[in-house]
Each structure stands twice: as C-alpha cells, then as structure tokens.
Amino acid sequence: MNTQNRHAHGPRWLAALAAGALTLGFGATSAYAAPQAEASVPVASAATAVTAPADDDQLGARPYMGWSSYSMQVYSGNGKWITADQIIAQSDAMHEKLQPAGYEYINIDAGWNDGVDEYGRPTPSATLYPDGLQAVIDHIHGNGQKAGLYLIPGISPQVYEADLPIFGAPDCSTGDIVKQPIQQADYWDIGYRIDFSNPCAQAYIDSIADMLGQWGVDFLKFDSVTPGSGIGDLSLDARDDVAAWSQALKPHGIWFELSWALDIRYADYWAEHAQGWRVEWDVECYCGTEALTTWENIARLFPRAADWWRYAGADRGWNDFDSLNVGNGAMDGLTRDERRTAATLWAVSAAPMYVGNDMTQLDDYGISLLTNPEVIAVNQAGRPAHPVSMTTKQQTWYSMNPDGSATVALFNLGRTDADMKVSFADLGLQGSAKVRDLWAQKNIGSFDGEFTAEDVPVHGTRLFTVTPAKGAAVALNDDDARLSYDGAWSRNAGKETLAAAQPLSVSVFDSSQGGAAPEPGSSNVVAVNDTDSAIAYSGNWGYSSGRGLGDHQDDVHYAEADGAAFQYTFTGTGIDWVTETHESQGEAEVYLDGVLVATVDTHLDPAQGRGVQQVVYSVRDLADGGHTLRVVKKSGQFMLLDRLDVVQASLVDVDGVVFDRAAAADPTVHVLRDPGELVGVYRDGAALKKGTDYSVDGDAVTLSAAYLSTLPDGDTTLQFRFRGDLRDDVHWTADDGAAVELAFRGTAVTVTGPIAPDQGAVEVYLDGTLVDTVDVHDDARLTQREWFAKSGLGKGDHTLRLVKAGGDVLRVDALSYVTG
Template sequence: MKKTALFLLGLAFSFSGFGQGNNYTQNYKKFDNLALTPPMGWNSWNKFACNVDEKLIKEVADALVSSGMKDAGYTYINLDDCWHGERDAQGFIQPDAKRFPSGMKALADYVHSKGLKLGIYSDAGSQTCGGKPGSRGYEFQDAQQYASWGIDYLKYDWCNTEGLKAEGAYKTITAALRKAGRPMVLSICEWGNDKPWTWGQSVGHLWRTTGDIYNCFDCIEDHGTWKSWGVMQIVDKQEGLRQYAGPGHWNDPDMLEVGNGMPANEDRAHFTLWSMLAAPLITGNDLRKMSKETTDILTNREVLAVNQDKLGVQGFKYASKDSLETWLKPLEGGKWAVTFLNRSRRPQPVRFDWKTTPITDDLSKQELNAAKTTYKVRNLWMKKDVGTTKKAFATTVPAHDVVLLMLTQ
C-alpha cells in the first residue's frame, strides 16, 4: 500500500511538471530589439545564384565599405543558397570545402572585421531550392552551428517542404535559434503562401509577401509551375498588408534588382517604392562593378531616410489615374513622403493642390492638411527645395520613373 501511494505521488509530480513547463518547453519568440528599421544589406542570389565562394563574399564586403554603402547604413552580407557541403558524422552541416576552404567562422570573422554582419541561408525542407541539404530534422543542430560560426541573419526558404505547415516549421527554427543563444534576424521566406503576415510578427523579423522578383519593371516570367514577378507586379501584391508591418516585423517584397540591368529611371522607381513600402533594402547586384548611377541610387541618404524612418509605417497608394499613381508615407515628426509614380511608357503631367487635398492616414493617425499647416517641399532625387505647400505642385514625371518629395513643417 505504501509503495502504491509513493508511485502515485511520483506520477502526480511527473504530470504536474509537464503541465507547468520544463526543459522540453520551447521558446517560439524571435529575438527582440533586432531589425527595428528595415534591414539593409546585400544578398548573393539575384546576381550570382549558386556561383558563390569565400573570395566573392570577401570582395563584396570590401566593396560595400569602399562604395560608401556601409556609411549609408547597409549592414548585412547575406550568403544565399549553395554554400553547403555535407553533414558530418554527427549531423552538423559543413560548408563546401572547395568554395569555402577557410571555413564559415573565418568568413564571419572577416565580415565582422569590416564592421558588417554575416547572413546565411537554409530551408525548412529536406533540401534547399538549389538541391543542397535542408534543415528539416536538423534545425537545432544547424542553429548551433550557425551560432558557433558567428552568423547574424538567417534567410529560411520553403522548398521541398512536403507535408509541413509553415507556421509550425518557422516556429521550430525560431526555437532552435533561441536555444543556440546567438541573436539572429530571421527572414521568413515562404513566398506569402500561408499568409505569414498573420502569424509571423512574433516568429520572425521579416516575411516574404510574394514569389521571387524578376529583373523587369512591368512583366511576368513564367517558369511553368511557378512565376517570377516584375517590380510593378510585386508592388500591386502589397495591397492590404501595411497594417502588419512595423518596427521589428516587416513585409518583404523580395530583394532589390537595382543595378542588374534595368535603366536608371526604372531602378530609381524600384528603389523609391521599396523605400515607401518600408521594405528591407537587400541589394542583389555586383557591388564590385557598380556604375556611378547605381551607387548614387543606392546611397541617396535622403531617400534612405524615408525607408529607415523610425515611425516604421508602411506607405500606401492614395490615388491612381491614367497610369499615374500617388503614394504617401507618414514619417516621424509630422513629416510626409510623397511619390508620384508613372507606370506608363510616356511622360505624364502631375498637378497636386496641397491645400484642397487634406489627407488622414487611419493606420498611423497622421494628418497632412496644408490648409492648416504650411509644409516645406523638397525633391529628394534632385536634392533640391521646390517651394512650399502654399502653391500647388506641378511637374512632368518621365516614363517608368518617379518624383519623390519630402514635406516638413
């Protein structure tokens, strides 16, 4: 009788342990105080795809510094797919020894020595999109390995994920990163299929809202079973998502194609819209061979300030007529960014009477009312003051281009 009582007492304590939480309980919350403004950096995929090695990454890190991009705020050097070698006997992932002979820790040390941070790539499935070893079943080992290497950012893709549910899979890698103990930005890259904006805020720091971007201003590339999207197509897919974005949790319309072949006017429009959308600014071009035009676009401090505004409010399309769109973004301190986007192939005149067009943003509760307040108006691409809101603004927007204004009180 005594033994039975002791057994039942022990069983009760055992079950109460499960109910109250113990060593098996996971922390599915991302690291706080990261990506409080949209992350800025570079990623290897758009330009180099699987053709990556440590020499390239070191040279790009050098170029990020020498080009002035680091001083402008770009921080992350993100290594995308195909860096992987095999797993060792214990299951720990290793880098490709031919491409990364010095090892990933040495590469991270080099990037850190430049005052930059290193990002890496994996996949929630059994294989990455490039056919390399994925993290499925190895999440905690991979997180430990990344932490031991000194990784600062993880892009986590969604190929070969047979039977997995996105929210659960991303919570697993978040728990693994927390267990490993090194704070990392988590980029949720499941292409918006499972509406990550509805569950990703506590799990990751940014989430893709669409499929992959394509280096084209206004077109679709059809791969048969999936599509890549031009800049305008991706912009249209952001409709209705702005309420989910804010400091530490951003809608991600994919990486930038600036400098990858579009003309300067289209690059400028692309960069402006990503800035208005409070999108992560992850460039995807060859930083070692940038033209002056590309460098000037990527390092325009006044445009970057629109993207990096600490209020963290995503902009919105206010009006559209004859392929001319008006976009607004409320900023800290009662300022506003205003973009006129010309989607057509011919120049378009624009006239905007500030005094007769009061605007209230229901999300931020910010008001733009030039009948009550006079704002100074500055053209951010011309880097030139262009009057005040006492007078209507009139100009011509070139084809596939923008005019970006800053209004300050």
C-alpha cells in the first residue's frame, strides 16, 4: 500500500473523495473522476452478461458498424449530451433506420462516468442516467444492439491517494500500482501512469473489465493511446495499458478500439492487442452547431489510408477513420458529393462505419448512403483498398477480390469536374472486363483494357467492381490480402529495391554563335511545391497565391491554429523545409519518421522584414528509402509551407552534360545502379529510342549527338528511370520452410520476383505436388525476374505454394494467373 495512506478503506474515504471531485471537459474526461459518497456497484442480470464470441463469429472478423455519441457531444456544445433519454432515442432510431443494413453498436463516449466505487472502479453518472446506466444498456440489448463505453490510460490522482482496495485482490490497493516517480499517463495529464510490473496493476484492470462484462458492455474505446495521440517520442507510452486492457477484456468478448492518431511504427503491436485503431486526429471540425466536420478533415484521411491500408485485415484488425458524418446535409458540413466520397473512402478502406449524426434526424440521402447494400458489402469484405498513385488529384484506389475481380474507387480531389480513366493494367488486370457501378447498383458494360468515368464532380467519387473475362491475366503484389503466409515473414526493412528516377540536365549552346557553356545545377534535388497532392494537411489550412513576395511558384499554404500540421512521405536521403520567416510566425515541431527531431523558430525580428524561401529545417545522410516528415505548429500567428526539397540518392555519376552544336559529340554518363535495372531515358514522359537516341554498354549510357542537336538552346531535363520491386515492396523470410500460398481459379500461373546474392532455392508446389525447385540466387540484385511459369492447367481451382529451401532470405514480390 501507499505508505502515506495506511488508513482503513471504506465509506469515509469515498466521502473524502467526493469533497475533492475532479471536474473535466467532455474532450478530456477522466476515466476515474471522484465519486459520490453513495456510489455503488451496478449488478447486471444474467441476461446481460457477455461471453466470449463463438469460433464462427470471431471478434473483429469484420469492421464494426454502429454509432458514436462524440460528434453530437461536440456539435451540441454540451459535454453532457449523452443522457439516458438521448442514448435510448439513438438506439431506437438505429433499430428503425440502419440496423437492417448491419449497424449494431451504440457507443457512449467521454463523460458517461462521474465517480468511482469503493474499489476505485468508475461509476456511471446518476445525473445522466437517473434510472441507472444498466437500464440504458438493457434497452440497447433489447433492440438487438451492442453497447460501448469509453476509458483512458492511467489512474486518477484521487484514487491513488485514497489507496482503495482492489476488488478480487485482497492483498492489493490502488496506492501500490502507480509508477514511481509519478509520471503522466495521458495526453491531457489527467491521470498517473500505472506500474504494470506490479501484478496488482493487472488485477485492478481486470476488476474494471470484469465489471464491464457484468454490465453487458460489448465495446471499449480506449483514448489517448501513445505512441500516438499527438505524442510520438515515447515521453508518454501507453503500450503497457493497452496490453493489460486487451488481456482483461478478451474473456468477455469486448471489442477493444484504440484512439487516436496512433503511431504507425507500432502497427503490429496495435494489431496484436486490439480490434481497431484510429489513424488520424478527430474528424470533427469543432465548429459548434455550424457543422460536424469539414471537407478538409475528410481529405486529410487519404494519405493516412495510403499509409495504413496494408496493416488491416480480418486476421489483424481495422483502421479507424473516426465517425462517418454523412447522414444529414444540414448537419454534416459537407456537400452531397463530399458525403458520398466520405462513405466511399470508409467502405473501400474497410474502416469501421459508425455514424456521428443524430440518427433521429437522418435525411433520405444520408440513409441511402449508409444503407446501400453493395457498398456495405465492400466494407464488410474487409479488403482495404490502396491507391495506384498519390501524385495526382484524380486518384484511383483498388483492392483485389478472391474471385479475381477488383473493387475500384475513383476520387476527384481536384477543383474542377473531371473525366477519370481507369487502366486495367494499373489494377493488375490484362484483357477485357465487365464493370458494375455499385452506388447505382447496375452494370455499365464490358471494356477492353480501360474505361472512363465521365464528369466525376469536384470532391466526388465513383465506385465499381471490375470483373475480368475468362482468359484475362490477374497480377497480385506480395502484400495483397489474397496471399497467405506461413512462418515468420517481414515486409521491406531494407530488403526491398525501390523504383527510382534521376534527372540529367542537358545544357545546349552554340559556341560558334558566341554562346557559352552554362553551369548545370544539381539534379538529385527535387522541389515539391506546397500544392503537391502527396502533402497531407491536418487542421485548418489556407492557400494563398499571386502574392508577389518571391515565394516558390508564388504561393504558400498557411495555418493559424496551434496543432495544425503537414506531413509528407518521400523516398530519398534528405529533405529541406522551405518557408517564410516573419514577425507573425513562431515555433514549430519537426518529426522525422515519427520521432521529434527539432523545434525550429520561424519568427523574424520586425526590423529584418520578411525572409523568403528560407530553409528552416534540413537533414541529410538518411538511409536511402522511405521517410516521413511531419511539422506541427506550436506558436505564432501563422505557420507556412512554401516547398519541400527532397534529396535523392545519386543514380547517375554526373548532374548534367553540356552539348556544343559547333563541336557536336556524343556525351557519356555512367549509371550507379545495375544497368540491367535501367528502364529507359525519358523526356517530358516520352521514352527516347534505345539504339537511336541513346545506347547502353555496361554501365555507360551514351547520348546521341544527332538527338541532342534537336533540343533547344538552354537546359533540357532528361530522366533516367530504374526499375524496382513491384510497388516498391517485398515480403521476406530467413526461415527455411516458411511459405506463401495463393488459391486461384485459372489455367496458368506465373511467379515473378528478385534474384539476389543472398537468395537460394525455392520449392514450387501446385495443388499439393512439388513441381519444381527454382534457384533465385544471382551475383547481382535484380528485380521483377520470372521465376516460374506453368500453363495448361485444368479449368477450376488451384493452389500455388512457394517454400523457402535455401539461401539466407527469400523475397516474394508478385504472383499472377490467367482466369479460366
């Protein structure tokens, strides 16, 4: 026990706690606020007790569907917007309008509790629930629904100081389980961190979870989880809390949902312990009664979905995008097109679909969005989509289905209506295919190689199923959900080779006309303007152009609210943040790969005026590969982004060449990656002709003087493109006997992957029979080489299995088959 509190436990301690009650706002409600003197433990009837789910209905097998109280708490401006009457009204409205479509969870967010019992366990508010919370939970269950509650990490100072006995653990008390010296447990600094090296700590969590199970609770949102929740430097770390709650909730079959903006570096940990996890900040705009959300808060989810999609699935858990607030146009803060776009993003990302609207006020269009059976089927299939590319405002996202079809979502994130073309090759399909519009619930025809969706509106969407014809080829990447892995496998971790490109500056002049050779600049630094679609802005940002102040491309993005941030994921060895400095600006925190690396000051003394295109943060010598820069506004009136300069690894031995028309010669450059990986040389996206415009001899690439003479005087940029592993990723294992398997229906199958010095033998099984042993060892690391191909298979279902049989590692990249 806490040596400062060796006093008898019981009612006098509860009365003392009541006298010092802790009052908190709805956005940061303590899980363990001080109790009322008469607090008691609710007792559930046997009918409301929850048992572990049956094997055929595994908890978390599909994204959950339901409703959360939090958006309406924010919208109402009243942190007590979760009264019994209101929750019962939402349950009844769901039962009538949404439950037939699969919605079943009624989740009560922060603010439901206002005290603790004599064992330090949270007690429901008697003010909000005059007949008891149990009556509300019973009503929810009576409607055939599930009930959820909300807690946060840690233990309140009052419960610690009270040194209360822990229910079911007679030798334990709450004064013994706080980590010493005392540490902050949550983002809001409400509670103390628990010391889980003490077995009494797990007993305390178990006692609360057992109580929730008695009440009939089916769901727990666990908020302020770190790393994440605005803190990624491990100064706060709630992973022990997560593990303890996961262990405690599992016997009761209670869904465990983590919040908010969790750190992706620990994705495997979240998947081990929870059924879902928030990947971004709140979707609410905190606009009072003006709106629930904004388009900007929807748009910023696209980069997060692109980062997180591969970490979700039926055997792992689900990426949570927060409430889907599309049910009432007068409330949502979105246009009709934006509402459908949000619903599409949630659906194709297999994100939990839970409404934030007042369900008693849903409009007809909102109900149609939330109940379309074909769209819900996409969500419940649980195969998160991923983008073909994030470098454009008109984006194609897709996922492959077990029958060989692809679910395809088109998103127009631009400023004008646009025709959007879908290339079947980009989806991994070769040949013709039938296309079905899922929102319209109708077939739109058969197409060969591609089709075009016309007039996709601003911030609008289209959603299709593309089903290949018999005889078409279907290609699957290594991280496709259709592939199953046995044994210990990892993804990338330096074992991948990235596709890359480097510009080469060709400076053309004519010395006979008095021209002088220019000085070509560095070619491995790529400028990324603030308008680039791959930059993810969170919080409220403005855009200003035509400023005439000397900014890059004469424009900037700017934010005024502290906490606003931008994030950019890049491939390279360094990056610069280029912005303005001015008296109106202040400090910003810079995170690299999730770690706080610097706090920079962009304030400039008024006497110095304004600094334009200033490098305020710079890093070099990073490992060549993927990195993420995130910058968060900390102080000042404004924070600006002008551009980012990305430093790429050198792929060519020089930055540029000079061509003199008066002394024409064929310049030669040397590539620094294996020449077998050179895809080609390009100008403005068009490929130069190998053998005519340029030639390759080993690592030497010679540009033809005849071609260069056609270029205009001045600088022209040529681009050297190098192949990488398909989609820049691989799965790999070091364990002999580890395997990957694909079940398919078709008449032919092909395996494509890298060859490398550290690889060896791979056994290939078809339908359970060893048909080949392939040697994928080579002196050079080369990508996308054919390992194995087999045609003439009988029509019907087949299974391909690859087993590591030699070498240090086995890398898996791509499998393809021909439908039959």
